[in-house]
Amino acid sequence: MNKNNQYSTMLEAMQDLTKRGYTHNFRVNEHGQLEENKTVHYPxxxxxxxxFHRFEGETNPADMSIVYxxxxxxxxxxxxxxxxxxxGSEITSKFMNSIDQKQFD
Incomplete structure (x- = not known):
């Protein structure tokens, strides 16, 4: 079963992911590492x-977002x-393409 792109809105995705234990808010920093609160870093x-889930803005289709x-x-x-x-952030995209891809397991 493909888990990707199964939500209609970003809010729906974030609520369900939180319920399923995805509770940390990460970002990819300028050094190409995943970080939380600028203190914990993961290569x-x-x-x-x-x-991952992609969304188009409701008022402007050019407003596209992705949730990993x-x-x-x-x-x-x-x-x-x-x-x-x-x-999109080239650093984030490069990071996501370089990590272990488990979304099809």
Whole structure:
């Protein structure tokens, strides 16, 4: 079963992911590491991508976002939210492409 892109809205995705334990709010920093609160950092080899969900803005289709559901080797599960398409972060996209892809397992 493909878990990706199964939600109608970002709010629906975030609520369900939180219920399923993805409670940490991560981002990819300028050094290409996953971080939370600028204090805890994970290199790509310590992170797995479990699923992702893309969304178009309701008023402007150019407002596209993507939510990544990830888990670190320490067991922390959370999300990374980024713009999608031309406005997306090249650093975030490169990071997500370099981590262990578990979304089809």
């Amino acid at each position: 790509p080899n310590e992170v797995e991508l479990h699923e 559901a990830v888990q670190t080797k320490s067991g922390a599960k959370g999300t990374v939210v980024d713009s999608y398409g031309v406005d």
